[in-house]
Amino acid sequence: MADLNVPIGGLQLKNPVLTASGTFGYGIEFADFIDLSRIGGIVVKGTTLRAREGNDYPRMAETPAGMLNAVGLQNKGVDYFITDIYPKIKDINTHFLVNVSGSTIEDYVACAERINDLKKISAIELNISCPNVKQGGMAFGITCAGASPVVRAVRKAYRKTLIVKLSPNVSDIAEIAKAVEGEGADAVSLINTLLGMAIDVEQRKPILSTITGGLSGPCIKPIALRMVYQTYKAVRIPIIGLGGISNGKDAVEFLLAGAAAIQIGTYNFIDPAISVKVVEEINQYLDRHGFQSVKELTGAAV
Amino acid sequence: MVKKYIADWKVKENKVLNNDHCLLKLCLDEPLPEILPGQFVQVKINHSEHTFLRRPISVHFVNQKVRELWLLIQSVGEGTRLLTIVNKGEALNLIYPLGKGFTIPSENNKSNKYLLVGGGVGAAPLLYLGAFLKEKGITPAFLLGARTENNLLQLSEFQKYGEVYITTEDGSAGEKGWVIHHSILQKGAVDFIYSCGPKPMMMAMARYARQRSIPCEVSLENTMACGIGACLCCIEKTTEGPACVCTEGPVFNINQLTWPI
Numbered sequence: 001m002a003d004l005n006v007p008i009g010g011l012q013l014k015n016p017v018l019t020a021s022g023t024f025g026y027g028i029e030f031a032d033f034i035d036l037s038r039i040g041g042i043v044v045k046g047t048t049l050r051a052r053e054g055n056d057y058p059r060m061a062e063t064p065a066g067m068l069n070a071v072g073l074q075n076k077g078v079d080y081f082i083t084d085i086y087p088k089i090k091d092i093n094t095h096f097l098v099n100v101s102g103s104t105i106e107d108y109v110a111c112a113e114r115i116n117d118l119k120k121i122s123a124i125e126l127n128i129s130c131p132n133v134k135q136g137g138m139a140f141g142i143t144c145a146g147a148s149p150v151v152r153a154v155r156k157a158y159r160k161t162l163i164v165k166l167s168p169n170v171s172d173i174a175e176i177a178k179a180v181e182g183e184g185a186d187a188v189s190l191i192n193t194l195l196g197m198a199i200d201v202e203q204r205k206p207i208l209s210t211i212t213g214g215l216s217g218p219c220i221k222p223i224a225l226r227m228v229y230q231t232y233k234a235v236r237i238p239i240i241g242l243g244g245i246s247n248g249k250d251a252v253e254f255l256l257a258g259a260a261a262i263q264i265g266t267y268n269f270i271d272p273a274i275s276v277k278v279v280e281e282i283n284q285y286l287d288r289h290g291f292q293s294v295k296e297l298t299g300a301a302v
Numbered sequence: 303m304v305k306k307y308i309a310d311w312k313v314k315e316n317k318v319l320n321n322d323h324c325l326l327k328l329c330l331d332e333p334l335p336e337i338l339p340g341q342f343v344q345v346k347i348n349h350s351e352h353t354f355l356r357r358p359i360s361v362h363f364v365n366q367k368v369r370e371l372w373l374l375i376q377s378v379g380e381g382t383r384l385l386t387i388v389n390k391g392e393a394l395n396l397i398y399p400l401g402k403g404f405t406i407p408s409e410n411n412k413s414n415k416y417l418l419v420g421g422g423v424g425a426a427p428l429l430y431l432g433a434f435l436k437e438k439g440i441t442p443a444f445l446l447g448a449r450t451e452n453n454l455l456q457l458s459e460f461q462k463y464g465e466v467y468i469t470t471e472d473g474s475a476g477e478k479g480w481v482i483h484h485s486i487l488q489k490g491a492v493d494f495i496y497s498c499g500p501k502p503m504m505m506a507m508a509r510y511a512r513q514r515s516i517p518c519e520v521s522l523e524n525t526m527a528c529g530i531g532a533c534l535c536c537i538e539k540t541t542e543g544p545a546c547v548c549t550e551g552p553v554f555n556i557n558q559l560t561w562p563i
Contacts, residue, residue, distance in 0.1 A: 022533070022534075023528075023532060023533065024532055025530075025531060025532040029530050029531050029532050030530075030532070032305050032306040032307070033306070033308055045534075053543060053544055054534065054537070054544060057524060057536075057537055057538065057539075058524075058525055059534070059535045059536075059537065060525050060526070060527050060533070060535035060536070061525075062353065062354055062355050062527075063354070064351075064352055064354070065354055066354055067354060067355060067527055069527070069533065069535055071533070071534045071535060074534050074537070074544060217354055218354075266527075268528070268532065269355060269356070269527050269528040269529075269532070269533060270346065270354070270355065270356060271308075272308060272397065272528075272530065273308065
């Protein structure tokens, strides 16, 4: 058995497998299927300062090897998380990270400040890449000029590990990664969903209420992998890779391309026990190839 | 929260019902958990190149004694088409039981008249509901609608549990028209309505029920991804905000919904 521990900023993950925000609820929804303590960490769904109802139905369209979503950060707000969810997760033996989103820099900061006080929450993932909200979200993440001020402001307010989740809907993701590294981010996670679209030809109208939405699933994996590689060549902070991972081999590809850890997203819908299986498969890979530690894989192919 | 399971079920029988419908009888080697009328399962599609997500299918019937689960499948798209051609002996991976089902009346309400109204393949969950009610000493009545006689599914099964009233759009069986036009609805004397089928049909039944102050539950089939309340894709607007059809439904009382009825 190889060493699966991975440090991400101040965070010591017991293994490199996390579950992606928006695909795993608050973790407790999956407790019937897996022992949550066996995964490296859980990134809970996008949380904003105030409650958000999200977008109108329909919010989802299936695509070949993937799906489009336009949920639009539906959540009951950070105070609901603190009072109603936090007590239910605080004794579960894995790391919980909160994905923080907002429409203004002030909202991001206020939300991060409240989470700062929660002992169990070891990190936040700053979401500057949600493609499904009108204000904020991805607007912050598609230029260095947009990303830098929000990361700078949250960095000042949040003392624990700060991960910034990057958008793939940019011409050069490495530039954005460098900018947020320069503002003090401890790590970056990438990629969020790709902007896409689907049309119902019988009705002759877009399927999603928002017309466009975020594409995820195995169909985006080669793009995500390329972006992890490009970012790995540009920054020194750890990279958490995600985008279409559906088995241990996919996860190892991301590690070899430069990721220190990975997240599993949409595939949780197909197999709610996939995260634990991926931990096992990474471990088997390491043993089969004689690696002592999973850390040896990071960037080993590039 | 009721415990959910994930397991491979064996296809015991795939019975062709007509050109685009089949009845799948699935079985498990171990005892089944409690499965309630109106709940559904998420079925993984085997060997599919063009679909990705599981397919939510409502529970058509459960036989705990022989550890059997029935699913009524209509071939609509590629995923359900592949389900209609599964072979006997094949394994189907299911997540189950999911969602909140129909309200089961207490024994005190035995004398009430329960009308179960289904349209097309939407009649599926009403068979199990009817059997469940019958078990409790309540004899339900079914009102089933279809386009043609050929599209009326499982009639002899429904008839085991109560009187069956029929409408077809072409008049090939029962009364001609939609379920909402059936003469039984004019006779009144219904105390509770359960409905599942196309949304316009359920809205018509909801309107009928509201005008007469009859309690009414409907089963929704919003497009879903996860089926377990994680992705928030299948939401329906309710009086208390957006609700996940997969966990807070699929059955709702019409008073919870914001339908313009």
